[in-house]
């Protein structure tokens with residue numbers, strides 16, 4: 001059996017975060033089905049649903065219209081992202097009192113590596129409990145917390161007794177805790193892979209562990225080894241320190257579904273403009289570029305590409321998104337109701353790092369982009385535009 005990682009990892013995940021913040025701020029909402037997201041009259045989706053709303057089968061990414069049908073008396077609230085982000089900052093400030101090794105997964109979820117903090121603050125369980133209590137007492141919200149020797153097990157643990165959960169998985173009990181769980185609980189196993197595995201008689205993690213490695217490769221390809229490791233409770237991924245705003249993106253839901261590829265590309269281009277501008281304004285470059293598309297039946301797909309060098313160049317991101325759209329989306333001329341562009345794996349773009357910049361042309365592009373940003377600020381965005389701006393493209 002492989003060597004267990006000796007880390008002490010805590011995974012904290014806030015419960016129904018946006019909805020819980022709204023309930024905290026307006027106690028008259030307590031106990032009610034609360035939905036944060038688009039209005040049922042519009043074409044938006046559920047961003048977060050309180051646990052009372054979830055009892056009606058409502059979940060995030062469902063259309064607000066459908067949510068309203070499932071629970072007509074639900075309270076619909078428009079999201080206040082700025083507010084949630086300031087609450088998130090308070091929560092992350094608590095994390096950083098216990099370790100500098102904090103990896104944000106989203107606005108309300110993070111991994112903490114407390115291996116180096118044990119001598120100062122006591123066992124990981126104790127740190128986890130203290131953080132959970134402090135979030136409740138000082139922020140007024142509940143979190144689910146998992147404590148384990150690695151990221152995979154810690155995330156799994158925090159999910160086991162959600163909401164308001166606290167679960168410890170010790171290295172020596174990892175295998176027995178994992179055994180009965182469905183293979184879908186393994187990191188990276190989505191619905192498609194899960195179905196495939198089940199069809200080969202591998203419904204549980206124990207089944208996967210017992211399956212011959214060679215045969216497993218014929219089913220899941222190069223993933224086989226990683227899945228085998230996870231099934232044995234092994235995950236050596238380090239906690240990667242980052243910033244709260246793990247991604248910067250923009251998306252738009254159309255008033256009417258759009259078929260026309262050219263028109264869709266125009267919208268994507270203008271979304272990229274906004275995203276790249278925000279990256280530069282906040283001093284980031286991104287390693288990963290994501291394209292999101294939603295079909296009229298709400299099926300939502302995302303495509304992502306990781307670039308060899310981080311970028312904040314509008315042109316580079318546009319090229320990347322165009323390629324994802326044309327080569328990877330497989331839209332087959334179906335209409336779309338939403339498209340989105342986002343960037344992740346952000347790194348700080350420090351001025352003194354410019355010398356180390358791997359691509360001169362890239363650097364030049366970014367300088368031009370910065371200049372354009374400045375000019376647009378001064379003269380307005382209609383005056384200056386990058387490349388050919390079509391008359392129809394107003395935003």
Ligand SMILES: [Mg+2]
Nearest residue numbers: 013014015108
């Ligand atoms: Mg959460």
